[in-house]
Each structure stands twice: as structure tokens, then as C-alpha cells.
Amino acid sequence: MSASTKLSTAVKALCYLSKTYPVPKSSLEIAEHIGVNASKLRKILSMLVKNNIVQSTHGTSGGFLLKKNAEKLHLQEIYCAVEDRKAFYLDVTEASKKRGGETKRMNNFFLDLFADVQIEIENKMKRITLQSVIDKTS
Numbered sequence: 001m002s003a004s005t006k007l008s009t010a011v012k013a014l015c016y017l018s019k020t021y022p023v024p025k026s027s028l029e030i031a032e033h034i035g036v037n038a039s040k041l042r043k044i045l046s047m048l049v050k051n052n053i054v055q056s057t058h059g060t061s062g063g064f065l066l067k068k069n070a071e072k073l074h075l076q077e078i079y080c081a082v083e084d085r086k087a088f089y090l091d092v093t094e095a096s097k098k099r100g101g102e103t104k105r106m107n108n109f110f111l112d113l114f115a116d117v118q119i120e121i122e123n124k125m126k127r128i129t130l131q132s133v134i135d136k137t138s
Contacts, residue, residue, distance in 0.1 A: 006082045007075070009036050010044050014078065015134050017054065017066040024063030044082055051081035070134060075125035 012034040017025060027045055031038035045064055048054040055067040068077075 006044060007079050009034070009041060010048060010078050010082045011075070011130065011133060012036070013041060013045065013064075014048070014053070014066060014070075014073070014130055015137070017064060018070045018130065018134060021066050024057045024061065024065050026063040030064065047082045048078075051077075053078065053081055070131040071129055073130040075128045075130075075133070076122055078130070079122075079125055 013030050016030055016033050025033075027042045028038050030045075031041045034041075045054055045056075049056050049064075053066075053068050053073065055065045057063060057065060
């Protein structure tokens, strides 16, 4: 699953949990509401639980609850919880070892470019809260 798909799925699930708070929702209920595969959603919910964004409750009426305030939860925090690598990932280490000169300079150019773009993306996501997403999409 790509970074954008994981982030989008996580945000959709969190928006739903925010709207249904304080009633816990099962992964199947959430998956059906947001239109995603329940198995893939459970993996994302597990990451969100691990990062204290979502709480898991047990029992017959158990499920998942939003643990953080939607007004204080920003996309960067959600992104970091569900993604194990950056949006722009370029592995040029092997190519750099085998080639020199122009290829190495070109690889370094793109590494620097992607690093700058990544920083811009992360800074923008820090300014967008879950509540602002809910407000813009409701």
C-alpha cells in the first residue's frame, strides 16, 4: 500500500471515528463506512493504536475510538504513525558505488531535491489538523 493510500485510509477512518465518538466502532464497521478492505484497515488501525492516536476497546461492544482531539491531531502525526518510509524514497547508494562522476552528481541532485520536497510536504502536513479535514469535507 502506498504512502498516500495509507494516509488517506487512516484519515478517512479517523474522521469517521471523530464523528461517531464516543461510540466504539469495529474495524468492519469502519471499513464498510469508508469503503476499504477490513484486513488492510486493521493493519492501519493497529499502527494508530501503537502511536496513541486510536484506542482499542474489548468486549461485545468493543472497537476503536479516537484517542486524540481532532483539533490538535495533525496530518504529519498520522503520516508518521502509518508510514515506514518517506513519501519520496530514492535509493541510489548502489548506483553511486558502481558509477562516478556525472551519475553520482545527478543522483545527489535528486536526493537533495527530494529531501527539500519532503520537508515542504511535512511542514504543510503539520499545519493541517484532522478537524480542518473534517470541516473541509463535511
